[in-house]
């Protein structure tokens with residue numbers, strides 16, 4: 554049998570919701586898995602995902618080959634590592650007779666990632682609020698929303714982007730970020746998108762990461778001036794995301810003009826409300 558898992562791209566943090574908020578986009582990677590003997594060697598990321606699956610599923614490990622195709626670029630803050638991990642977890646689970654449910658597979662993926670904010674929306678679609686214990690709440694996104702993604706030509710590795718974060722932050726910054734994160738979650742939950750204006754302002758990570766993404770603040774400001782409700786650094790970057798209900802082309806042009814990286818490209822994405830979709834078919 555061959556198992557394939559289509560996993561949507563995700564944008565995590567959504568401004569002030571560091572390691573907690575995330576949403577799913579209609580770009581996706583598809584991971585295809587088939588059993589193979591003898592077991593082919595695996596790189597560390599797929600090996601860890603397979604190990605986690607066989608342990609949690611109490612299944613005797615089997616060898617497999619896998620491929621990934623799709624339009625989620627690597628190390629751009631769009632959840633590509635989750636497309637690999639969650640895709641493999643779902644693919645192996647399907648091949649093994651589905652010993653684990655979607656919730657358990659999401660939790661395994663979040664553990665492998667170290668934080669749940671990409672894993673939750675990739676698993677379930679929509680907008681998610683996920684906590685350090687991996688409990689989550691999930692809300693549908695209005696199909697009319699558009700996410701304008703400015704994708705630079707360079708990568709930012711999440712590990713590098715976490716190293717630049719401070720050990721402590723000023724109390725006033727924590728208060729502002731907490732208020733904004735609550736406002737973002739409430740507005741998405743109520744589908745009151747105009748209420749998001751001004752709420753994406755973050756003081757936990759974006760100011761410290763800005764030097765890694767030249768022009769970050771100028772790009773967000775240009776997107777807002779062109780009609781976007783607001784914008785944020787997608788995950789740990791390098792993509793900048795702007796949310797709009799109207800004129801996404803105008804917002805995209807404004808982002809490109811404000812971006813110092815001339816080889817950056819823009820993608821206009823719609824929401825994904827399905828999350829991962831797995832298929833099993835005969836070889």
Ligand code: HSE
Nearest residue numbers: 565571572711788789
């Ligand atoms: N919350 C994570 C971060 C997302 O910002 O480091 C990146 O995977």
